[in-house]
Amino acid sequence: MARLAGVSEATVSRVLNNVGPIKEETKQRVLRAAAEVGYVPSALAQQFARRKSGNIGVILPSVPKVHLFSTYYFSEILSGIGEAAKRFGYDLLLIFQEPGDSRDYAGLFRKQKVDACIMLGSQDVAEEREALAELAEAEYPFCLVNQRFEGYPFPSVDADHVSGSKLAVEHLLRQGRKRIAFLNGPGRYSNSMDRLEGYASALSDNGMALDDGLMFQGNYSRKSGYLLAPIIGEAIRGGRIDAVFAANDRMAIGLLQGLKEQGFEAPLHYGLVGYDDSDGSRIISPRLTTVAVPFYEMGKLAAEMLLDADRQSGHAASGGDAMLPVHLVPRETS
Numbered sequence: 381m382a383r384l385a386g387v388s389e390a391t392v393s394r395v396l397n398n399v400g401p402i403k404e405e406t407k408q409r410v411l412r413a414a415a416e417v418g419y420v421p422s423a424l425a426q427q428f429a430r431r432k433s434g435n436i437g438v439i440l441p442s443v444p445k446v447h448l449f450s451t452y453y454f455s456e457i458l459s460g461i462g463e464a465a466k467r468f469g470y471d472l473l474l475i476f477q478e479p480g481d482s483r484d485y486a487g488l489f490r491k492q493k494v495d496a497c498i499m500l501g502s503q504d505v506a507e508e509r510e511a512l513a514e515l516a517e518a519e520y521p522f523c524l525v526n527q528r529f530e531g532y533p534f535p536s537v538d539a540d541h542v543s544g545s546k547l548a549v550e551h552l553l554r555q556g557r558k559r560i561a562f563l564n565g566p567g568r569y570s571n572s573m574d575r576l577e578g579y580a581s582a583l584s585d586n587g588m589a590l591d592d593g594l595m596f597q598g599n600y601s602r603k604s605g606y607l608l609a610p611i612i613g614e615a616i617r618g619g620r621i622d623a624v625f626a627a628n629d630r631m632a633i634g635l636l637q638g639l640k641e642q643g644f645e646a647p648l649h650y651g652l653v654g655y656d657d658s659d660g661s662r663i664i665s666p667r668l669t670t671v672a673v674p675f676y677e678m679g680k681l682a683a684e685m686l687l688d689a690d691r692q693s694g695h696a697a698s699g700g701d702a703m704l705p706v707h708l709v710p711r712e713t714s
Contacts, residue, residue, distance in 0.1 A: 460679025545578025609638025
């Protein structure tokens, strides 16, 4: 091919790998020669020449007894990431983080396993902050989804969970509910703290104070909602609770099922609002009122901001964060 184009093999390599400044006339001669001999570039060779892996890494928590790909949250975000990655010619490399594993995220870049990285399910713990700070200091491209770290300028894509929680509680208040319990997730997730802020803000705006006796904590699993049903059911029976806002649909559905076993029906005996607008919220009976979160769009945007040059410049100009809106979906449980 080099002989046909009248250039050196090094020039052919630079043209085919789009490396370095090359005269347009020379570039066209090489491309015509490549077409004439039917040359098909090797993706592996191109990646080696550019010192790129062609992978965008996705860090996922490994949760015992939880099928991550069947959960609405992870499947939607991964679908969004995958759509954008495919469009930009990248493959996904899924990396499962076992509890207690070393968080050597920078090592993935040093070993050229990934060209960029997206973190799902990150928790605000010291080890995670240190690993992310190392990435930021080395200026490796990464993005958090649905998690922020206060005081650290880590790039993130999130949803407006403060507003979403306010929408949920205000909806219940408009239905005449006065004693609204809150079933939240662990505080090591920023979205849990956002939901708590929204819950408290909605109560405050309506002249109501926080009541520790109305606040419960699960772990975002269906089982954790189900296990709290006896306690919450007793409070409903005693008139101390007339509605529940749950921080995700899985906990809400578990609670709904557990309360139904005790003879409590929503919305007859209590109001219930979940969060996520998962598939389960649409098929459970009664259908669950919830807050819709654009998880697919969040994953897609995170990948675009890492892989699309135009998105990268806009992302940097906005300070490195993106916040997407949510909306209430009223259904039968309220």
